[in-house]
Amino acid sequence: MTPSETVAAQVREAQRLSAQGNLPQAVAAYQRLLARWPQLADCWYNLGRLQRQLRQFDAALESYAQALRAGISRPEEVHLNRGVIYSDCLRQDAAAERELRAALALNPNYLPALQNLANLHEDLGQREAARGVYERMLKLEPHAFEALARYARLSASNDAALIARLQAALTHPAATAADQASLGFVLAGLHDAGGQYEIAFTAATAANRASKLAARGSAHYDRAAHERLVDELMQAFPHRRAPQAQVTAGTPRPLFICGMFRSGSTLTERLLAGNPTVAGGGELDLLPQMVQGALAPFPSSMASVTPERLAQLAGEYLQIIARLFPGATCVTDKRLDNFLYLGLIKALFPEARIVHTTRDALDTCLSIFFLHLDQRMAYALDLMDIGHYYRQYRRLMAHWQALYGTDILEFNYDTLVREPRAAAQHLLSFCGLEWDEACLEFAGRAASVKTASVWQVREALHSRSLGRARHYASQLAPLAQYLGEP
Numbered sequence: 108m109t110p111s112e113t114v115a116a117q118v119r120e121a122q123r124l125s126a127q128g129n130l131p132q133a134v135a136a137y138q139r140l141l142a143r144w145p146q147l148a149d150c151w152y153n154l155g156r157l158q159r160q161l162r163q164f165d166a167a168l169e170s171y172a173q174a175l176r177a178g179i180s181r182p183e184e185v186h187l188n189r190g191v192i193y194s195d196c197l198r199q200d201a202a203a204e205r206e207l208r209a210a211l212a213l214n215p216n217y218l219p220a221l222q223n224l225a226n227l228h229e230d231l232g233q234r235e236a237a238r239g240v241y242e243r244m245l246k247l248e249p250h251a252f253e254a255l256a257r258y259a260r261l262s263a264s265n266d267a268a269l270i271a272r273l274q275a276a277l278t279h280p281a282a283t284a285a286d287q288a289s290l291g292f293v294l295a296g297l298h299d300a301g302g303q304y305e306i307a308f309t310a311a312t313a314a315n316r317a318s319k320l321a322a323r324g325s326a327h328y329d330r331a332a333h334e335r336l337v338d339e340l341m342q343a344f345p346h347r348r349a350p351q352a353q354v355t356a357g358t359p360r361p362l363f364i365c366g367m368f369r370s371g372s373t374l375t376e377r378l379l380a381g382n383p384t385v386a387g388g389g390e391l392d393l394l395p396q397m398v399q400g401a402l403a404p405f406p407s408s409m410a411s412v413t414p415e416r417l418a419q420l421a422g423e424y425l426q427i428i429a430r431l432f433p434g435a436t437c438v439t440d441k442r443l444d445n446f447l448y449l450g451l452i453k454a455l456f457p458e459a460r461i462v463h464t465t466r467d468a469l470d471t472c473l474s475i476f477f478l479h480l481d482q483r484m485a486y487a488l489d490l491m492d493i494g495h496y497y498r499q500y501r502r503l504m505a506h507w508q509a510l511y512g513t514d515i516l517e518f519n520y521d522t523l524v525r526e527p528r529a530a531a532q533h534l535l536s537f538c539g540l541e542w543d544e545a546c547l548e549f550a551g552r553a554a555s556v557k558t559a560s561v562w563q564v565r566e567a568l569h570s571r572s573l574g575r576a577r578h579y580a581s582q583l584a585p586l587a588q589y590l591g592e593p
Contacts, residue, residue, distance in 0.1 A: 114144055121153070130157050141173075148177035152185060159188070162396070164196050183217045186210035190223060194230075198389075198431055203227055216247050222254065234261055252276050252286035256293045270297055288318035292479040299477065304578040311477045315488045322482035328492045336447075337499045340506075343406035344450030347510045350457035358425035359386070359438040361456060362538055365446040366464035367500060368487075369474035371520030375464050376441045378531050379538065381546030386435035390442045393424050398448065409454070421455040437540070446500060449507040449515075459514065460538050463504065466520040468592050469576035469583055472497055494586045521573055 117140045124133035137154040141147060155170035171185050179185060190206035193199040204227055210220040221244050228237035241258035244251045255276055262269050276282055277290050291314025298307035319326045362379065364372050380387040397420060398405040402412065428438045445452065452459050472493045480487045486496040508515055516537045523530040531546050576583055587593070 114140070114147070118147075118150065121150070125153070125157060130161055133157055134161065134163075145173070146177050148174045148179035151177055152179055155185075155188065159192060159196070162196075164192050167192060183210040183214040183220060186213070187217070187220050187223065190220070194223070194227060200227060200231060218244060218248060218251060218254075221247075225254070225257065229257075229261075237261060250279065250281045252279075252282055253289050256286075256289035259290075259293045259297065265301055270294065273297075284317045284321035288314050288321055288479060290314075291317055292477065295477055299578075302578075307477075308579055308582050314479070315476065318479065318482055319485075319488045322485075326482040326485040326488055328485040328489070328496070330492070330495050333486075333496065333499055337503050340406050340447060340450065340503060343409045344454075344506075344510065348454055348457070358422075358429045359432060359435045361425070361428060361459060362437050362439045363445060363449075363452055363459055363461045364439055364441040364464060365443055365449070365461065367466075367471050367475070367497065368443055368480065369471055369478060370443075370464040370466045371518070371523065372441055372443055372464040374520070374523070375462060375518055375534070376439050378534060378546050379437075379439055379462075379540070381548065382437075382535060382540045382543050383545075384436035385540065386432035386438045388428060388432065388438045388440050391428070391440045392442065393427060393440070394442060394445055394448050394451065397424070398451070402451070406450070409451070417454055424455065437538070446504060446507070449511065453511055453514070461511070461515045462534065462538070463515050463517050464520065465517055467574070467576065468497065468590050469587055470574065472586060472590075473576050473579060473583060490583075490586055491589065494589045497590065524573060 117136065121133050121136035121140060124130075124136055134154060134157050137150055137157070141150055141154065144150075151170050151174035155167045155174065158164075158167035158170055168189055171189050174185050175182055186206045186209045190203045190210070193206060194203035204224070207220050207224045207227065210217055211224070214220075221240055225237045225240035225244070228234075228240060238258060238261050241254045241261075244254040245258065248254075255273065259269055259273055273290050273294050277287055277294070282290070291310050295307045295310035295314055298304075298310055362385070364375055364379075366372055376387045376389070379385050401420060402408045428435075428440075432438050446463070449461060452461065472490065475487050475493050476490050478487065482488070486492040516534065518530070518534055527547060532542055535542055535546065
């Protein structure tokens with residue numbers, strides 16, 4: 108076999124392993140190949156992609172750097188991928204911006220880098236900078252409808268010309284179902300802010316329908332399956348376990364924030380992060396990764412998992428947050444659907460404090476209906492499915508409350524808005540933190556926010572969202588009856 112045939116055979120083997128989902132073996136295959144033929148730029152790129160999937164972020168960055176040194180075609184794409192790792196995985200926004208600007212230096216018209224740069228400006232609260240990048244994108248590509256939607260979200264609600272532009276884009280032949288969803292959710296929000304509630308609800312309904320179409324059949328919420336999951340979770344954790352896992356010395360203490368979307372969780376995290384010892388971790392994916400990987404099939408695996416294995420997994424979790432947030436004494440984990448995993452959290456971290464954010468049920472469900480969520484959260488695309496999910500969430504939280512009541516604080520958004528100082532002081536006391544006046548000074552804080560509430564939490568506390576559901580009483584009547592809400 109000639110050297111070129113040998114290389115081709117090894118590349119095919121690495122690709123086969125990757126296609127089969129054998130990622131560690133595929134990584135090893137690429138590493139063996141590149142040890143002999145380090146000039147294979149595309150193989151470095153593929154290796155970096157696999158290492159990122161395996162959460163080997165430093166290794167992925169180095170593999171991408173090797174691809175650049177080997178002269179890969181379309182180097183701007185490599186810089187983009189490095190920027191995403193820095194921003195989304197390592198929380199190093201300055202490094203992310205350097206990579207995105209490096210991509211744009213190579214290709215000033217590279218729309219994916221412009222989109223990510225605008226996103227980064229939004230995360231950092233840099234409204235005008237984000238608007239400028241979106242305007243640049245729309246000059247390059249007038250049919251960049253996602254950019255138009257995001258640009259509109261940053262604009263005034265009473266801009267009639269902008270609303271007309273969004274409506275025209277919705278019916279444009281080039282607009283995909285995904286585009287129509289993005290445009291429609293923004294239109295719904297603008298009409299809601301302008302007091303045009305019937306039009307807003309119609310727009311939100313159409314946007315959810317478009318989002319379901321964009322998922323191409325994968326966005327199906329199975330009510331019976333979700334009920335079984337809740338049953339299995341309650342059966343897997345029938346009582347409070349005796350403390351077994353040990354906390355790794357010298358690592359931050361995790362604080363868990365969970366609840367439904369649109370329940371005030373981002374604001375809660377911002378309040379806590381006003382204490383200088385606390386780092387806002389945002390929506391960490393560490394527990395879902397653990398459930399889908401090391402503890403699969405969960406929750407049945409909890410019947411046989413050993414205390415030693417739990418201690419190992421707890422240590423790995425703590426080492427990761429210590430690396431992501433060096434110097435922090437406490438780190439918040441605000442992955443909202445961690446309410447599914449409170450039994451696991453208490454098995455890993457017996458002393459963990461859990462903040463359960465709540466809000467008026469109808470306000471919560473309505474706000475989710477108006478929110479453009481990932482289609483994998485299929486319950487969010489139908490108002491009555493949201494209601495079903497909410498009832499199951501309420502059932503499961505009642506179970507956790509019965510087991511861990513003293514370690515769970517129900518932190519209500521409506522109460523916070525009405526009595527901010529008393530509520531915030533109670534929150535910090537529950538979490539074992541000293542009060543700091545900076546906790547209430549969150550509106551102008553420069554820290555990155557990577558959630559749908561990126562702009563709301565940069566405002567001073569207001570009561571505009573309290574009782575929002577009253578504007579949609581007729582549309583929400585079936586949901587209110589189903590939830591038992593007045």
